[in-house]
Amino acid sequence: MPKETFIKLKEEKQKQIREAFLREFAIKTYDEASISMVVKQLGIAKGSVYQYFEDKLDLFMYLVNESVAVxxxxxxxxKRENYPDFWAYFSxxxxxxFQFDQENPLNSHFLHNLTQNLNSPSIKHFYNELLSQVITGFEKLAEYEVENGLFRSDVPVKTLGFFLYKLGSSIQEQLEISGIINPKESIQKGLPVYFGKKDELMQVVADYIKLAKPAFNKN
Incomplete structure (x- = not known):
């Protein structure tokens, strides 16, 4: 959590610091990200950062929490209950x-690169902890569908939840591998991750739903 000294900064100053570090962690891994380089760009003393945050990890986790909150x-x-089925909600x-990405490109780029950051050797131990939390969220989604008789019940909820998690990560991975999105290039241009690619994104989502729906839904 940020220290009181950071909280007391004017919002514009907070935003300037936050965006500079979001960008740094979005283009590099956690271990590669340089506080020294960022403070030089900001024109502030390196010691200032440690007046605002306990250490690099404290700063990083603040950015994680902020981006997730946004x-x-x-x-x-x-709300799931407002949809006729899970897949309309999923879409x-x-x-x-996509709207979040367009309106908050730095937060979006940061989250897009989060897995790479968490795989950095010095914070690898956080990876499984955070991943477990994410997968638990997908398990709860699957559990709701099973309890309401919409998803099949002959497969454990843990397996259904993990499959849903992999479904989401695979969509992102396919878009990047196929060259539909190029996060490294778009952040250099100051563009969102999915800039101009909504149709392609939603088509891939629709294709994955076609494949997943028969596998998950109760016959």
């Missing part, structure tokens, strides 16, 4: 996620 403002308005998560 994205949640977009996706939290979606809308990407619609609203």
């Amino acid at each position: 994205k949640s403002k977009y996706t939290a308005v979606l 809308d998560l990407y619609e609203y996620g």
Whole structure:
């Protein structure tokens, strides 16, 4: 958590510091990211950062929490009970996620690169902990569908949840490997991750739904 000295900064100054470090962690891994380089760009003393945060990890986790909170403002308005089935809800998560990306490109780039950051040797121990939390969230989604008789019940909820998690990560991975998105190039240009690629994104989502729906849904 940021120290009181950071909280007391003017919002514009907080934003300047936050965006500079979001960009640094979005283009590099955690171990590669340089506080010295960022403070030089900002024109502030390196010691200032440690007046605002306990250490590099404290700063990084602040950015994680901030970025997740910003994205949640977009996706939290979606309520599963307002949809006829899970897959309409799943599709809308990407619609609203796209809006988040367009309006908050640095937060989006940071989250896009989060797995790479967490795989850095010095914080590798956090990876399984955070991944477990994410997968638990998908398990709860699957459990809701099973309890309401919409997903098959002959497969454990843990397996259904992990499959849903891999479904989401595979969509992102395919888009990047196929060259539909190029995060390294787009952040250099100051563009969102999915800039101009909404149709391609939603088509891939629709294709994955076609494949997943028969596998998950109760016959």
